[in-house]
Amino acid sequence: MNRTYELMFIVRPDMSEEDQDKLISTLESAVTSSAGQVKNIERMGRRRLAYKVRKFQDGIYILLTVEGSGGLIHELERRLRVTEPVIKFLTVRIDEEQKRLDKIKAIRDARRKTSTAAAAAQAETAGEAPAATA
Amino acid sequence: MADETRPTAAAEGGSSAPERSERRPPRGGPGGPGGRGEGGRKYFRRKKVCKFCVEKIEAINYKDTRLLTQFVAESGKIVPRRLTGVCTPHQRRLSSAIKQARNIALLPFAGRAS
Numbered sequence: 734m735n736r737t738y739e740l741m742f743i744v745r746p747d748m749s750e751e752d753q754d755k756l757i758s759t760l761e762s763a764v765t766s767s768a769g770q771v772k773n774i775e776r777m778g779r780r781r782l783a784y785k786v787r788k789f790q791d792g793i794y795i796l797l798t799v800e801g802s803g804g805l806i807h808e809l810e811r812r813l814r815v816t817e818p819v820i821k822f823l824t825v826r827i828d829e830e831q832k833r834l835d836k837i838k839a840i841r842d843a844r845r846k847t848s849t850a851a852a853a854a855q856a857e858t859a860g861e862a863p864a865a866t867a
Numbered sequence: 868m869a870d871e872t873r874p875t876a877a878a879e880g881g882s883s884a885p886e887r888s889e890r891r892p893p894r895g896g897p898g899g900p901g902g903r904g905e906g907g908r909k910y911f912r913r914k915k916v917c918k919f920c921v922e923k924i925e926a927i928n929y930k931d932t933r934l935l936t937q938f939v940a941e942s943g944k945i946v947p948r949r950l951t952g953v954c955t956p957h958q959r960r961l962s963s964a965i966k967q968a969r970n971i972a973l974l975p976f977a978g979r980a981s
Contacts, residue, residue: 741930741971743971743972780973782972783969783972783973783974783975783976784972784975784976786972792972796930821970821971821972822971823967823970823971825929825967830926833925834925834926837925
């Protein structure tokens with residue numbers, strides 16, 4: 734129940750701000766009702782699409798980071814498919830990738846700590862030696 | 868005298884045969900860097916390094932189009948790794964990121980159709 738997903742969807746460019754807010758709040762309520770959690774909502778604004786989607790050349794991108802189960806995503810996608818202003822969506826699962834990145838970061842930090850500790854120890858001994866000789 | 872010349876001639880004949888075979892050294896040149904730079908070129912192509920390994924970029928996100936467009940041709944095709952010098956695991960992640968970006972209309976499937 735701790736899968737993290739990134740759901741990016743494109744809304745038609747002639748959609749008003751309040752309609753967007755309404756849509757987002759509907760999705761949020763769907764998430765919380767299925768014991769999920771909305772981690773982040775990012776509005777990426779209007780962008781030019783790389784190709785025509787349903788005869789639109791521009792679109793408003795919205796990114797939603799959600800934590801929940803696969804069934805929850807199924808439900809969200811179903812809603813998005815039905816919503817008329819949404820012209821495209823893409824869901825990516827990111828918890829595995831995040832785990833891998835954290836592991837790499839942990840290894841790097843551990844390596845850095847041992848190297849700085851070794852450097853500090855060396856500096857200490859180097860400082861002591863000339864002090865002793867002097 | 869004839870006996871003297873014959874052995875020398877024989878020695879010469881004997882020595883020239885191994886010389887000839889030695890003169891062709893085993894072709895190590897094209898075989899060596901063949902893994903990296905190919906495409907018809909024989910000897911050392913300037914050793915391309917994987918951009919991601921050098922800059923220690925771990926996460927290749929489908930959202931940063933600026934990074935992805937560096938590995939996409941004018942026509943929108945993904946550039947093969949023998950031209951960009953990317954290592955295999957990064958090329959795999961890069962190509963799935965490009966495909967995700969194409970799906971969400973951040974990158975085109977086909978640009979100026981060449």
